Amino acid sequence: MRPLRIARRDGIALPAWAGVHPVLQRIYAARGIRDPDAIEHRLARLIPPQSLGGIDRACELLQEAIKENRHIVVVGDFDADGATGTAVALRGLRLLGAARVSYQVPNRFTHGYGLGPSLVDDLAPLAPDLIVTVDNGVAAHAGVAAAKARGIAVIVTDHHLPGDTLPAADAMVNPNLDGDAFPSKALAGVGVVFYLLLALRGRLRESGWFASGTSAARAEPDLGCLLDLVALGTVADLVPLDYNNRVLVEAGLRRIRAGKACAGIAALIDVAKRSAATLCASDLGYALGPRINAAGRLEDMRLGIECLLTDDASRARHLAETLSSINAERRDLQAQMVEQGEATIARFLARHGSDAFPVGVVLFEDDWHAGVIGLVASKLKERLHRPVIACAPAGDGSGDLKASGRSIAGFHLRDALAEVDARTPGLIGRYGGHAMAAGLSLPAARLHEFAAAFDAVARRRIDAELLDPVLHTDGELLPHEYDLDLARQLRLAGPWGQAFPEPLFDDEFAVADWRTMGATHLRLTLKHRAVAASLDAVMFGGYTGSAPPARMRAAFQLAIDDWNGRERLRLLIRHYEAAQGG
Numbered sequence: 001m002r003p004l005r006i007a008r009r010d011g012i013a014l015p016a017w018a019g020v021h022p023v024l025q026r027i028y029a030a031r032g033i034r035d036p037d038a039i040e041h042r043l044a045r046l047i048p049p050q051s052l053g054g055i056d057r058a059c060e061l062l063q064e065a066i067k068e069n070r071h072i073v074v075v076g077d078f079d080a081d082g083a084t085g086t087a088v089a090l091r092g093l094r095l096l097g098a099a100r101v102s103y104q105v106p107n108r109f110t111h112g113y114g115l116g117p118s119l120v121d122d123l124a125p126l127a128p129d130l131i132v133t134v135d136n137g138v139a140a141h142a143g144v145a146a147a148k149a150r151g152i153a154v155i156v157t158d159h160h161l162p163g164d165t166l167p168a169a170d171a172m173v174n175p176n177l178d179g180d181a182f183p184s185k186a187l188a189g190v191g192v193v194f195y196l197l198l199a200l201r202g203r204l205r206e207s208g209w210f211a212s213g214t215s216a217a218r219a220e221p222d223l224g225c226l227l228d229l230v231a232l233g234t235v236a237d238l239v240p241l242d243y244n245n246r247v248l249v250e251a252g253l254r255r256i257r258a259g260k261a262c263a264g265i266a267a268l269i270d271v272a273k274r275s276a277a278t279l280c281a282s283d284l285g286y287a288l289g290p291r292i293n294a295a296g297r298l299e300d301m302r303l304g305i306e307c308l309l310t311d312d313a314s315r316a317r318h319l320a321e322t323l324s325s326i327n328a329e330r331r332d333l334q335a336q337m338v339e340q341g342e343a344t345i346a347r348f349l350a351r352h353g354s355d356a357f358p359v360g361v362v363l364f365e366d367d368w369h370a371g372v373i374g375l376v377a378s379k380l381k382e383r384l385h386r387p388v389i390a391c392a393p394a395g396d397g398s399g400d401l402k403a404s405g406r407s408i409a410g411f412h413l414r415d416a417l418a419e420v421d422a423r424t425p426g427l428i429g430r431y432g433g434h435a436m437a438a439g440l441s442l443p444a445a446r447l448h449e450f451a452a453a454f455d456a457v458a459r460r461r462i463d464a465e466l467l468d469p470v471l472h473t474d475g476e477l478l479p480h481e482y483d484l485d486l487a488r489q490l491r492l493a494g495p496w497g498q499a500f501p502e503p504l505f506d507d508e509f510a511v512a513d514w515r516t517m518g519a520t521h522l523r524l525t526l527k528h529r530a531v532a533a534s535l536d537a538v539m540f541g542g543y544t545g546s547a548p549p550a551r552m553r554a555a556f557q558l559a560i561d562d563w564n565g566r567e568r569l570r571l572l573i574r575h576y577e578a579a580q581g582g
Contacts, residue, residue, distance in 0.1 A: 001354050001384060004469040004575060006506050006555050021489055023481055027474050027503045038243060039493075041250035043224070045243075049199040053180040058155045058171035058196055059203045061130060066098045066204075070129035074103040075115050076305065077135040077189065078296030080289045084233030085134035085157075085190035087264075087308035088226045092197035095221035096204060102126060105301045108371055109395055113430070113439065115143035120150065128152050135159070135189025138174055139432050141167045157192045159239075160432050161414055184244040186499075190233030191248060197223055227252040228261045229308060231495075235281050236289030238436070240499035249281055249495040264307040267320035268292075275562070281495035282502065291320070294327035297371035333369055337376045340365050341390070345380070359467070360416070360458025361388045362451035364401065368392035374404035374437070381406040385469035387413060387458055389440075391447065400429065401447060404439045410466045411458065413438045420453045427453065471575050473506040473555050479530040484569045487558045506555045508579045509535070516543050524548065526571065536561065537571035551579040 009030040017025055017036050028039060049055060065072050072093060076086030086103050093101045104123055106112065111119045114136035120143055123131070130153045133140070137156035144167035147154050156169040161176050173196055175182040187195070201223060204210060210220040231252025234245055241249065255261060256279050261269070265288065269276050272287040295304040303326075307319035341363050349357060361384060368376070373390040381388040389405035407413035412435040421428045427450055431440035442450050496502040509526040512534060517523050522542040526535045537556065542548075554576040561570040 001357065001386075002468050003577075004385075004471055006553065006575065006577070007470045007472055008475045008506070009472045021486060023474075023477070023486060023503075024489060024493055027490075027493075030474055031500055041243075041247045041495075043247060043251050046247055047183055047244050049195045049202070052173060052175060052182045052192075052195055052199070053177060054171050054173045055196060055199045058157070058173050059200045061153060061155055061171055062093070062098075062132075062196075062200050063203055063207065065130045066093070066096065067209075069099055071100040071102070071127060072098055072130045072132060073123060073126055073128035074101065075119065075123075075131055075133045075136070076103060076105045076301070077114065078105055078108050078301040079135070080236035080292040080304070081189045081233045082135040083292050083296070083301055083304040084229045084236070084308060085188075085193045086305050088190055088197070088229050088233075089132060089134050089193050090309060091229075092194070092223060092226055095223065095225075096197065096201060097209065097218060102128075103305065105296075105305060107300060108296060112441075113432075115140040115147070115154075117142050117146040119143065120146040120152075123152075124150070130155065132193075133157055134193050137169065138162050138166065138172070138177075139430065141165070143167070144169050157189070157196055159187050159189050159192050161434065163418075163432075184242055186240040186242045186245055188234045188237040188239045188245075190230050190237075191239075191245065194223070194226060194230050194248070197226070224251065224255070225260070225262075228255045228265050231256075231281075232265060232284050232288055232292075235284040235495070235497055236292065238285075238498045241281075241495060241497040242499070246495055246500065249284075249497070253279060253281065253284075253495060262308065263311050263313045263316035264309070264320065267307065267313070267316040268323070270317070271320045271324045278491070278562075280491050281497050285497065290330070291323040291327045294330040295323055297375075298326055298330055298333075298369070330372060330375075334372050334375050334379070337365070337368055337372055337390075338379045340368075341376055341380050342383070345384070358451070358455040358458070359386055359462055360455040361386055362391065362403075362447070362454055363388065364391040364447055366393060370395060370402040373402070374406070374439070377404050377406040381408065386462075386467055387411055387416070389454060391442075393444070394441065399444050400441050401444050402439070402441055405433075405437065407436045407438075408462075408466060409436075411435075411462050416454070416457045416461060419457050420450070423457075424449070424453055471504070471555050472501075473504045475505065476507045477505050477558070479528070482528070482531050482535065482558070482569065484560065484567060487560050487569055488567075490558055491560065502557060504555055504557055504574060506553060508551060508553050509537075510551050511548055514548055519543070522548065522573075524573070526554075535571055536568065537573050539573035539576070542573060542576075548576065549578040552576040553579045 074089045076082040106119050132155045138158040138160050144154050154169045156172040158174045231249040268288045274283045292304040295301050310316050370392040373392050377388045377390040387407040391401045391403040394400040394402050414433045417431045429441035490503050512527050513525040520541050522539040524537040526537050555574045557572040559570050559572040561568045
């Protein structure tokens with residue numbers, strides 16, 4: 001396995017953009033932006049909802065349900081995308097006049113993923129007339145059939161990749177269906193349901209639902225009030241931030257910075273010790289999203305959804321504190337499981353050497369928690385730079401395993417599972433996901449068979465250069481660009497995220513001083529050859545038991561330390577190596 005190396009992105013020289021810092025121009029160019037309009041994230045430039053396939057039929061069913069006062073039950077998912085999508089669906093449908101709306105979310109440990117027959121059975125006391133799935137359903141053949149057998153209509157809203165066949169839903173809205181002409185395939189589940197609400201509002205407007213002077217008169221709602229939730233779910237789900245998603249996320253961030261976040265998001269910001277006024281996408285991804293996700297991983301996602309639905313600030317605070325406590329428990333459990341995985345890897349390498357190490361890695365421990373395996377796979381994928389699938393007992397007495405995988409760029413994980421399934425029918429149970437993440441189930445007795453099959457597919461599909469871990473940077477900064485004002489601009493210039501990465505720079509520094517923070521973090525004082533003042537730097541998780549080199553080449557972000565309300569420039573180091581000759 002090869003060590004991580006730093007490489008600079010190729011930038012493209014552009015004519016000067018008035019009012020845009022030269023460093024930002026270089027960063028945008030390296031991310032493929034050639035037109036200044038592409039950094040103007042105006043809601044008016046969103047792709048029209050009418051271009052999303054299946055949306056007309058879904059709106060027709062929802063319009064009938066609202067006007068005839070039918071009971072609509074939203075079935076979400078147990079991650080942050082599903083939780084925010086569920087909250088958006090409930091809040092939005094109520095704003096549009098639905099009087100009978102409730103929700104249900106599957107329990108990871110009793111129902112499994114998505115709309116399944118057991119969840120449909122548990123919905124019976126609610127007597128739903130219409131089920132609307134959010135962030136699930138594209139593979140729910142049995143669940144949709146069970147609902148239809150009970151006379152319940154089903155609208156599927158999802159963004160996951162479809163299988164060879166689709167469930168017999170009454171309507172299906174998913175930009176990733178074969179033949180769907182919607183230009184952005186990157187919408188998260190929360191984005192799909194938000195688009196459905198936009199289209200439904202238009203249909204209701206045309207029908208006179210909001211017309212003044214009628215018995216059904218009501219004010220047309222501003223669905224922009226839901227954009228803070230859309231932003232949170234989009235960033236937390238790690239979907240690519242293409243232009244359309246950046247518009248949605250930026251609009252949500254503007255609401256939050258203006259003090260207009262819903263009570264739940266405001267409370268989550270507070271317990272995470274972030275500032276609403278300067279909140280950025282990374283705060284959504286690393287501080288708020290994990291707190292919502294923790295509920296579905298270890299407890300019941302209803303805690304997260306209720307936090308996002310309540311308008312009572314004190315209740316939101318109580319729920320946010322509960323979620324924060326669960327998240328702390330999740331972090332501890334995750335650290336233990338990652339340590340176990342690393343020990344297993346070290347034993348394998350000691351016995352067999354790196355040449356025998358799998359390209360597609362499958363790990364299992366009989367005491368691993370099924371709610372945390374995806375995070376373990378993600379951490380180990382980062383360290384190994386190869387696709388990793390982590391497995392845990394299903395815990396339902398079935399003898400099955402639940403598994404969650406994370407991939408590297410260039411290896412489509414969901415397609416790889418499809419190939420394993422085609423080559424060895426019956427080896428995998430249910431599976432689904434995306435290029436970079438997927439989930440599945442399999443019999444525990446066939447774990448070794450699956451591990452060999454997955455590794456074989458990975459070896460066929462992954463070229464050797466894809467296993468070379470590279471950290472791409474935006475090059476070096478000029479001496480005068482180590483500047484607090486530039487750091488402020490970079491913080492708010494995104495939104496940065498998946499497929500639109502945060503600005504990252506690199507250069508060589510002398511280490512004038514260093515010390516540890518806690519057990520694993522580094523605090524450093526660095527000297528740059530052309531910068532007069534010393535530079536404060538921090539690297540979280542950077543202390544491995546030995547001193548950093550006297551001279552280092554570091555990849556870093558230009559960040560802001562706002563401890564005690566005073567802003568100071570700080571370098572946030574992502575990786576370092578000994579400088580040549582250092």
